Amino acid sequence: MAKSLRLGIAGLGTVGVGLIKIIQDNADMLTMRTGTSISISAVSARSAGKDRGVDIAAYAWEDDPVALATRDDVDVFVELIGGDAGPALAATEAAIAAGKHVVTANKAMLALHGQALALAAEDAGVNLRFEAAVAGGIPIIKSLTEGLAGNNITRIMGVMNGTCNYILTRMETAGLSYDEVFEEANQLGYLEADPNLDVGGIDAAHKLVLLSAIAFGTQVDFDGAVLEGIGRITIEDIRAAGEMGYRIKLLGVTQMTDTGLSQTMRPCLVPQSSPLAQLDGGTNMIVVEGDSVGQVVLRGAGAGEGPTASAVIGDVMDIARGINIPVFGQPANTLKSAPAVQTAVESPFYIRLNLRDEAGAMAQVSTALADAGVSIDRMRQDGQQDATAPVLIETHPTSRQTLNAAIKAIEVTGVAIHSPVVLRIENL
């Protein structure tokens, strides 16, 4: 006779409903594959009466997710509420304290409280799993913690925010300004209640720092990540990048350097021929580099009901199969705290600046760059007649530090109308 595993699901939104559908529609398959009958004991959400398009009459209802998490008939607490604290965190903590396994899709909570929660879960001997929190349906957490676990990971890069991807692509194809597309995305309901989570790169950085912890055996360090949103990208930037052979993507890069951990999430130029450049809308891509395996690339839907629920049920099935590995791939009490640094790896940079209409302005910029040791690969200003047209510069490879010094020197001259837009060019 099959064993049984009983779930308590808190949060019946996009992901929660997706999970319920998978469980209702595939009971036999899940039992066949896990040797365990997976059932739902109870659910929780804000409004009990709401029609959610799935039949939840057979499940007990709890108004309070903490009460749900600690029920006797719940073996696994599935947290699909969201938010970095509040009821999601309270219920997760309560579940662990009550000896329940936890599966969550909540990157915000883990990016801020992952270390404490992992310690608690491992102390209690329960699973805390979060495949759905990073890149939706792509099995990246499993690949890193298990499949590629024999590698020293050297670098991970990824495009992991569908909304930013949508905005940048739409600006390019429709020739619209950032503000126009932002408004459009808002109307379409693509934006979070706090849109800065998406366009500020915060949501994507939440995901990146979870990958860092696994890859490098370090404590989750969201504060150490360097963030830059897409809000300053203009249609000129996108066009200029295109003419230079690049596309602009919100790209995350994490790597361990000699001096510490470098985690960056910011818009970058990537070659049009790169697989990263060819991502549309909600498709995510993650590139993992390991010392034995070389480069492995995973691509798939980064969000949405089905893909995200696919990741959640995968975690549930692992628990049903009795798999219990450390939350971040090695015991949480062995994760090291690494100093946050910016990588010293040199790369070319893209610079856009608008100059005051005064004689010698361009010469002052050139001099400032040269004095700081930044050499120019190509430079152009459209409409030679119009001295206020933006100046676009691609540098030869240099370090971010050197470039920052050059930018400061340009600002000191006073010839730039606004602080220059600087984007790294990642040739991958």
Add this chain to the structure above:
Amino acid sequence: MAKSLRLGIAGLGTVGVGLIKIIQDNADMLTMRTGTSISISAVSARSAGKDRGVDIAAYAWEDDPVALATRDDVDVFVELIGGDAGPALAATEAAIAAGKHVVTANKAMLALHGQALALAAEDAGVNLRFEAAVAGGIPIIKSLTEGLAGNNITRIMGVMNGTCNYILTRMETAGLSYDEVFEEANQLGYLEADPNLDVGGIDAAHKLVLLSAIAFGTQVDFDGAVLEGIGRITIEDIRAAGEMGYRIKLLGVTQMTDTGLSQTMRPCLVPQSSPLAQLDGGTNMIVVEGDSVGQVVLRGAGAGEGPTASAVIGDVMDIARGINIPVFGQPANTLKSAPAVQTAVESPFYIRLNLRDEAGAMAQVSTALADAGVSIDRMRQDGQQDATAPVLIETHPTSRQTLNAAIKAIEVTGVAIHSPVVLRIENL
């Protein structure tokens, strides 16, 4: 104190040496991540004296892999000899009978004996794992059996043979004939002792049928796979495909249809813009389609010392962590035997044929196609003066059955100098 897991490694070639290097160089990391000290007790290969570039003095030597597999100080037998039967199979069977876990990279053995071995392993309660057997370093077996286990898989496609990929790419870039590149690959040592394993599509089909078993819960059925090698592809085919916007790849496709399991491994035309078309040399790519997750794509090195050993050590680490799931993702005694069919899914086809220099030859071809119900999308013959130049046809979507009837009708007319080359066009 850490538990311990002791390996016996049979086969010290490319993969075996790669595995030893990982274990020797990363002992602490492996222990940290698995809570288990992973060590090597004994090794076996043909010649004991050979310098293999790694120090194996500390390990016991066995001439006979069967003796190695059954040693008391071996917990996991790692089979890296190769070959679908012979010592690899004998030692694997002996290991299972002796209650040892087995990790293997041997797709040939599993494609032919996978069902029997899985039954034996599950009866004995031991693991039989084979991540390295399919697409080298790409964690595709783990993704299918675990990460995406909550999905009903609808289709899997993949480019999984580096040698074929190399030959086709090299023909294109260097403008060389198949025979010339084949000879070149032979000189470079890229070919197996029996080259037909590679260029006949057999090796790639061995991998595909293992994926089918997991995806569809069916018994491994190599005999049911439809194979076609790349030996008939000419430089004209490659050029014509290029001009039509396609590239030729040895593509595997497996899907469950209403009437049975369709497994095909044959050269196909894929759009130049498809990620599959952009693969070079030894890079493999697998596209998985699931009902919840949608499309997930994995790319990485399909062979080589590091990537393949990365997959082997991943399996070993899973065993060290106490993970034990069914060999093909559900108990082997529940795997169904499905009739082998060819998919009825329609697609466009590419046809190349050379006509006899006689009046009305082209008209007879057109008539034969039309009578069979195959409609022509585009057709060309280079050098209108030269009636012996090949005729290249792209059809509108049709079924393979309909197309085969049309080809037979063309052959009956006697106007074709050779049996036409027919390649499916997969628009993905």
